[in-house]
Amino acid sequence: MKCTRCRTHAVVELRRHNAAFCADCFQGVFRNQVARAIDEYDMFGPEDRILVAVSGGKDSLALWDVLLESGYHADGLYLGLGIGEYSDRSHDRTVAFAEHRGASLRTIDLAAEQGFDIPLAGRKGARSSCAVCGLSKRYLFNRAALEGGYDVVATGHNLDDEAATLLGNTLRWNVEYIARQAPVLPAADGLVRKVKPLHRVTELETAAYAFLRSIDYVVEECPLVAGNTQLRYKESMNAIESRSPGAKTQFFLGYLDRGMPVFRTAREEIPLTACARCDQPTTGTYCAFCRARAQILGERLTPVAPPEDPQQLATELSEEVLPAEIFGEPVDAR
Amino acid sequence: MKVVLRNPDRELDVAGGRLLREVLTELAIDPDTVLVIRSGELLTRHDLVDDTDKLEIRPVISGGAL
Numbered sequence: 001m002k003c004t005r006c007r008t009h010a011v012v013e014l015r016r017h018n019a020a021f022c023a024d025c026f027q028g029v030f031r032n033q034v035a036r037a038i039d040e041y042d043m044f045g046p047e048d049r050i051l052v053a054v055s056g057g058k059d060s061l062a063l064w065d066v067l068l069e070s071g072y073h074a075d076g077l078y079l080g081l082g083i084g085e086y087s088d089r090s091h092d093r094t095v096a097f098a099e100h101r102g103a104s105l106r107t108i109d110l111a112a113e114q115g116f117d118i119p120l121a122g123r124k125g126a127r128s129s130c131a132v133c134g135l136s137k138r139y140l141f142n143r144a145a146l147e148g149g150y151d152v153v154a155t156g157h158n159l160d161d162e163a164a165t166l167l168g169n170t171l172r173w174n175v176e177y178i179a180r181q182a183p184v185l186p187a188a189d190g191l192v193r194k195v196k197p198l199h200r201v202t203e204l205e206t207a208a209y210a211f212l213r214s215i216d217y218v219v220e221e222c223p224l225v226a227g228n229t230q231l232r233y234k235e236s237m238n239a240i241e242s243r244s245p246g247a248k249t250q251f252f253l254g255y256l257d258r259g260m261p262v263f264r265t266a267r268e269e270i271p272l273t274a275c276a277r278c279d280q281p282t283t284g285t286y287c288a289f290c291r292a293r294a295q296i297l298g299e300r301l302t303p304v305a306p307p308e309d310p311q312q313l314a315t316e317l318s319e320e321v322l323p324a325e326i327f328g329e330p331v332d333a334r
Numbered sequence: 335m336k337v338v339l340r341n342p343d344r345e346l347d348v349a350g351g352r353l354l355r356e357v358l359t360e361l362a363i364d365p366d367t368v369l370v371i372r373s374g375e376l377l378t379r380h381d382l383v384d385d386t387d388k389l390e391i392r393p394v395i396s397g398g399a400l
Contacts, residue, residue: 001378001380001381010378011375011376011377011378012376012378013365013378013379013380015366020378023376057396058394058396059396160395202366203367203394203395203396204366204367204369204394206394207369207392207394208369208376211369211371211376212376219340219341219392219393220340220341221341221393221396231395234395235395238364238366238367238395241366242364242366245366
């Protein structure tokens with residue numbers, strides 16, 4: 001098979017584009033797709049300070065590589081999740097990448113900073129370990145970006161990630177979630193701008209790019225991810241894609257072109273207030289992270305003296321999602 | 335031909351002397367979901383593989399938290 005551009009031997013076939021590329025041409029195509037995403041959504045400029053959320057996997061390291069190669073000011077932030085040897089290997093790969101490129105990397109250890117790790121969250125929390133993991137990442141990356149004075153947080157979400165998320169939300173008609181899905185989440189009071197520069201490239205492409213760039217990423221899957229809903233949606237999308245190459249691209253990029261403007265009109269802007277515990281933005285009294293953390297650690301968030309009004313007490317309990325044994329007897333809110 | 339599969343790591347003996355896509359079909363693997371690596375080089379499904387080859391079939395799908 002020949003490279004579509006230069007007619008030398010091809011090493012990557014992209015069926016969705018009905019094309020194949022040699023190693024050099026593929027890397028150019030990949031970088032062009034990322035540059036197009038950055039330009040199309042005006043994600044950031046050469047003067048902006050970018051905080052890249054890195055996990056040691058192919059996507060985040062490929063993204064960091066492209067941004068550094070393109071001359072952007074991109075620092076890395078790694079969150080230690082405490083998932084045994086998997087986390088150790090992920091951290092080692094990330095540190096090695098940063099050292100090899102002379103890039104700046106900050107590491108936050110979830111257990112040291114917040115008192116719990118993801119395996120504990122899976123055992124103690126009401127949410128799945130994947131849900132707490134995602135919540136912790138969004139919370140701590142945002143906070144670190146604010147503290148560090150960064151203009152933007154960049155994540156390695158690729159086209160497969162985004163298509164699977166859109167599929168899941170569409171199957172449930174989660175209109176609010178669909179309306180919020182975008183390559184750029186704008187800054188708001190207490191929220192740093194978030195961008196997804198890899199949303200035009202697939203997992204196959206990020207893996208091929210990382211391999212061709214000799215990026216030593218963690219190949220093994222997170223041991224806690226088995227049965228993850230997102231994986232099932234990806235498998236479903238891949239089954240469609242194998243029979244109809246390009247279907248995934250049409251689904252997600254078509255949504256961005258034609259669906260997102262429609263859903264945006266139905267989006268309800270909910271005012272944000274400061275979390276009573278941590279001051280991060282939330283729509284309730286306490287942010288989702290503080291509620292989850294309290295539940296995992298068995299801590300209480302409300303003042304020691306409970307409100308006298310049973311309705312108010314029930315509301316606050318509901319917001320905290322605390323188990324009854326922490327706060328005392330169950331309250332009849334009727 | 336030796337074929338190394340990942341997640342979990344395991345090794346299979348598979349007949350060579352044919353196109354890679356035939357090997358992937360035999361193993362029920364979608365070519366768009368894996369990298370296939372031979373001696374440090376990526377292969378496409380149109381490449382010929384030999385009985386003396388050693389291939390790594392590396393999945394690209396990841397399902398980490400978003």
